[in-house]
Structures are given as structure tokens and as C-alpha cells.
Amino acid sequence: MKYTVQVKVMPLKELLDPQGKAVMGGLSNLGLKAIEDVRIGKNITLQVEAPSVDEARQVAEEASKKLLANPVMEYFEVSVAE
Amino acid sequence: MKYTVQVKVMPLKELLDPQGKAVMGGLSNLGLKAIEDVRIGKNITLQVEAPSVDEARQVAEEASKKLLANPVMEYFEVSVAE
Numbered sequence: 489m490k491y492t493v494q495v496k497v498m499p500l501k502e503l504l505d506p507q508g509k510a511v512m513g514g515l516s517n518l519g520l521k522a523i524e525d526v527r528i529g530k531n532i533t534l535q536v537e538a539p540s541v542d543e544a545r546q547v548a549e550e551a552s553k554k555l556l557a558n559p560v561m562e563y564f565e566v567s568v569a570e
Numbered sequence: 571m572k573y574t575v576q577v578k579v580m581p582l583k584e585l586l587d588p589q590g591k592a593v594m595g596g597l598s599n600l601g602l603k604a605i606e607d608v609r610i611g612k613n614i615t616l617q618v619e620a621p622s623v624d625e626a627r628q629v630a631e632e633a634s635k636k637l638l639a640n641p642v643m644e645y646f647e648v649s650v651a652e
Contacts, residue, residue, distance in 0.1 A: 498613065525615075537606055
């Protein structure tokens with residue numbers, strides 16, 4: 489069966505996010521003062537062929553650990569939809 | 571009240587995603603053959619000060635249209651959590 493897996497990769501909360509800070513400056517210049525913080529990460533959509541949800545999740549977690557996320561600077565969250 | 575808003579910005583389905591294709595090559599080299607497609611976009615977390623969920627969503631949609639997403643190449647989805 490084919491599963492759609494979303495992997496969210498975000499900068500660790502302890503670290504500065506210069507890209508987010510730059511975007512926040514831009515939003516402020518556009519007059520959107522209600523936005524108080526911006527953090528920018530990646531969203532990765534995987535199509536996984538697997539016999540079950542659990543195995544699809546396992547494949548996505550392995551991919552995240554090995555390639556998609558850099559654990560020194562980022563954390564990831566995996567969510568599976570059928 | 572302060573709301574956490576997630577904005578997902580992904581390349582339009584009609585378009586090629588060269589970054590995703592490159593990552594798919596990498597995953598294939600790592601032996602993760604179960605992954606059949608990869609698409610990579612951005613995930614942006616906003617902290618919005620607003621009187622209601624609806625207004626927080628409105629601010630985030632305005633920010634997405636004006637700055638966060640390029641409508642020629644990308645679509646966006648906004649979701650609000652309290």
C-alpha cells in the first residue's frame with residue numbers, strides 16, 4: 489500500500505534562525521506587526537510503499553535520521569496519512 | 571492572545587521539484603527503495619498576537635500571500651493552534 493508521509497524538519501529551539509529573523513524584518517516592513525516570531529524549516533512529503541502504517545513511519549524515520557535532518561541543528565516530526 | 575500558526579509552502583503539483591528529485595537519488599543510494607517520491611517545501615511557524623483564531627489566520631494568510639509563498643511556483647496551507 490502507498491502512504492503519504494509528512495516530515496517536518498525545524499531548527500532546534502535553542503538555536504537562532506537567521507532566515508526566520510530576516511523574514512520577520514520583511515513582514516514588519518510590510519506592516520504586519522502582529523507577527524512576533526518566525527521560524528523557518530522544511531516540509532518534506534514522501535510517498536512510501538509499505539505493508540502497514542507502522543512500516544511506512546519506520547522508513548520515513550530512517551530517511552530523516554540518515555539524510556533529511558541534521559540532528560546537530562534540527563529536529564524532525566513524522567506524520568503518516570493513508 | 572498569542573497563537574502559533576503553521577504555514578506549509580509546497581511546490582505546485584504541476585511543477586518539477588529538482589530538490590526533491592536530488593534527495594530521492596540520495597535515499598535510493600542509501601538503500602531506501604520503498605520511497606517512491608519526494609517533494610520538498612517550507613514549513614514556517616509564526617507566533618501571532620491576535621484577538622481571535624480567525625484574525626490570527628487572516629494575518630498569516632496575508633503574510634503568506636505577500637511574502638512567504640510565490641504563487642507562480644508554490645501553494646500554501648495555513649493551520650492555527652492555540
